[in-house]
Amino acid sequence: MKIIVGYGSCGIAAGANKVFDALELGIEEQKLKADLQIAGCNGMCYLEPIVDVIDNDGNKQTYVKVTPERINEILNDVKDTDLKITEEELLERSNQFRIVTEKCGTINPEDINEYIEIGGYKAIEKCIAEMTQEEVIEEMKISGLRGRGGAGFPTWFKWNAALQSKATPKYMVCNADEGDPGAFMDRSVLEGDPHNLIEGMMIGAYAIGAEEGIVYVRAEYPLAIIRLQNAIEQARQKGLLGKNLFNSNFSFDLRIKAGAGAFVCGEETALIASLEGERGMPRLKPPFPAQKGYWDQPTNINNVETFANIPWIILNGGNKYSELGTEKSKGSKVFALTGKVKNGGLVEVPMGMPIKDIIFGLGGGILEDKEFKAVQMGGPSGGCIPSDLIETTVDYESLAKTGAIMGSGGMVVMDETTCMVDMARFFLDFTRNESCGKCIHCRIGTKRMLEILTRITEGDGKDGDIELLEDLAVQIKDGSLCGLGQTAPNPVLSTIRYFREEYERHIYDKKCPSKQCASLLTYEITDNCIGCGVCKRKCPVEAISGEKKTIHILDQATCIKCGKCYDACKFDAITVD
Incomplete structure (x- = not known):
């Protein structure tokens, strides 16, 4: 019998380490013949900690939201435990097509032998033994991988440009500087299937003629770094990294390289710097990294x-991939579902699936x-x-038409x-903080846009603010050097495009329709008040007065709009407008 505990960052945060220890102790006490292992995240983060039990016949039972107290x-x-995952929940995940995350959650990321046993490193061996560099690149072209x-730039084109560059040495770089709020796809792969990344980089390096690779990963991913470093060392010990691999001339x-967590370093020339x-x-292009990248040598960067x-x-052929x-x-494409969705986590679906099917199908609504x-x-x-x-x-062209991007x-x-x-203010605040400051349009323009958005959410919006935001957005897009500045106004422009009336309510009516902007809210005590005094005791600024069993009064001049009175009232006696 094999018992596997989901041991990615999400699982550990939910208590998987304590579950693992409890299982280890329980197995020892009951003298069970069980092989206790770890795995990465299988994507169902909302059900962590997750434990899979595989019997000697290969039958698997999945247990979710496991606690140490319930490992018995x-x-x-x-038979009747509520820890077992339901058929309905399994069906919700069935519309996926897992390529990138296929092995995440099923193999031990800290044991290279498990990766090899299921065909790991056979793809690079095939390239070296059977394919020329040009044939590998042609296979990428046939696949249509972007x-x-x-x-969403064609992978084969970047590889071919690096191959055509005659200078040596060449470098193969992986951008693992995943910095988008709410994104954790790359982290999951690094933690759950690091050898797949290594093998993919080896194939790319063979195709362009590179002998050295670098994974640029943010230092905020400590577990990913540990597991990737472990995988690299194990691959070296097995002779899968180093000189004359598979008895060939390929080395x-x-x-x-642990990055300091600067969002701008997701841009390839900033990453190289x-x-x-x-x-x-970032720097001006051309020259592109394929001609002059790391130390001015030909460099290819993919994520x-x-x-x-x-x-x-x-292994399966470019034609097979292009059928999807x-x-x-x-x-x-792998997506990280976060926010106000029931089933938060990772999903991998064929390109072209409607957003509705992802959020209300896989995400549960x-x-x-x-x-x-x-x-x-x-x-x-x-x-x-x-x-x-x-x-x-969800495809590059359809999303672009809406004003969004795949990202x-x-x-x-x-x-x-x-x-x-x-929401627009939140994202612009992020990009303003992450701007490297090299471009005036990005450095100053995003700051001015943020000031306007902040004024609007605080009730100080003015006539013409929307038009000013749109004007600034165009200038920032046109005047910025790299993708950070060129795309920074997108959240603002898209929300103005689809939710202009919400902006106007903030500016002209001084109201927040969603009741989230504190400065625009008004709390009032109604005749439903029974004088229990709970709201009075909860108010941090003593803005509420009144005797017991009498209707209380809220002083609007003193109220700081914290909402504690509203949350505390059990009689629906306080309204918010």
Whole structure:
């Protein structure tokens, strides 16, 4: 019998480490013949901690939301335990097509032998033994794989440009600087299937003629770094990294660079500057990294998800991969579902699936069954897609038409209680803080836009503010050097485009329709008040007065709009407008 505990960051945060220890102790006390192992996240973060039990016949039972106190129900196979996952929940996950995340949650990421046993490193062996560099690149071209880091640039084209560059040495770089709020796809792969990334980078390095690879991963991913470093060392010990691999002339080794967490370093020239020990700031292109990149040598940069597709494509063929998706957006895509959605976590679906099927199918719908309002896609560089466009399919072209972008794959779901003006302010605050400051338009323009948005949410909006935001957005887009500044206004423009009336209510009526902007709210005590005094005791500024069993009075001049009285009242005697 094999027992597997989900041991990704999400599982550990939910208590998987304590569950593992309890299982270890229980197995020892009951003298069970069980192999206790760990695995990465299987995508169902909302059900963590997760434990899979596989019997000697290969039958698997999944237990969810496990606590140390209830591990005996697992070890004793209690038939009626509510820890067992339901058929309905399993069906909700059945519309996925897992390529990148196929092995996440099923193999031990700290044991290279498990990866090898299921065909690991066979793809790079096939490339070296049977394919030329040009044939590998042609297979990428046939597959239609586009970069999963945001821009969606054809992978084969970048590889071919690096191959055509004659200078040596060449470098293969992985961008694992995943910085979008609400995105954790790359982290999950690094934690759950690091050898898949290594093999994908090896294939790319073989195709362009690189002998050195670097994974640029943010230091805020400590578990991912530990597991990737462990995987690199194990691959070296097995002779899968180093000199003359598979008895050929191909040599390749890999190292990790921990980045300081600057969002701008997701832009490839800023990333290269950081690798060289400089401040992460973008430079003008051309020359492109394929001609002059790391230390002015030919360099190819792809992100984690892009590389994680490569071994599957080589083993199954580019044609098989291109059967998935749409005409211009091939394959599958991993999305991180976060926000006001019931089943938060990771999903991997064929390109072309409607957003509705992801949020209401795989995601289980909106928390507390509230009304779906919008979904933010593409992170700070993306845009908000409103409820009436929920049938939009997830492919590069369809999303671009809405004003959003695919981005790295974050999906932040919003319900009726979300203020779209405040949401735009949140994302612009992020990009303003993350701007490297090199461009005046980005450095100053985002600050001015943020000031306007802040004024609007605080009740000081003025006639013409919306038009000023739109004007500034155009100038920032046109005047910024890199993608950070060029896309920073997108959340603002998309919310103005679809929720202009909400902006106008803030500016002209001094009201927040979603009742989220504190400065625009008015709390009032109604005749339903029975004089219990709870609200009075909860008010931190003593704005409420009144005797017991009499209707209390709220002093509007003193009220700080904290909402504690509203939350405390059990008699619906306080309204908020």
